[in-house]
Amino acid sequence: AQSVTQPDIHITVSEGASLELRCNYSYGATPYLFWYVQSPGQGLQLLLKYFSGDTLVQGIKGFEAEFKRSQSSFNLRKPSVHWSDAAEYFCAVGVGDYKLSFGAGTTVTVRA
């Protein structure tokens, strides 16, 4: 069965520092992979996705993620975080043509 693991429940980072959020997946076929962000009171917003091709994908808000098949990972990165990046981040794998299977999420706190 497909599953997504986000090993870090909570990460605290200083404003201006780099950020990396880990995501590992378990899926039999070629995965469709996503990163979403959820701010308080807001709906989930898609940051980026990987379907095929270039394993380094660029997203919105300055985020990027790298797909590594050998490590079953799809880690999210941002070179320099802003206070507005404080939120909860979810990695997800696409199942079939419509279903998303999410990880438990990583909460990011940004300190001044």
Added chain:
Amino acid sequence: GAGVSQTPSNKVTEKGKYVELRCDPISGHTALYWYRQSLGQGPEFLIYFQGTGAADDSGLPNDRFFAVRPEGSVSTLKIQRTERGDSAVYLCASSPAVGDWETQYFGPGTRLLVL
């Protein structure tokens, strides 16, 4: 244009009561999804509609949960005989068509608390 809207934003009910949660998708979107997000967890798939029909309801936890989309637009998630374990945020999403992964737009959710 408006995004996906969900009402109510918060719902408090007593154990054993019946509740209805409403989702208004983006106009013209034919696919609609319900997810449930328990505290400290990621969203879990409940049901997916293509048009008026439920194409996949495999995520509904038991027969107390039911969802409809009679005219292919607004959807209602219905929970009978609510239990404390039903407390969660219920998320709705819509997309123009099935398989449009990148255009699955989420609403803000309905936070349900069962006392």
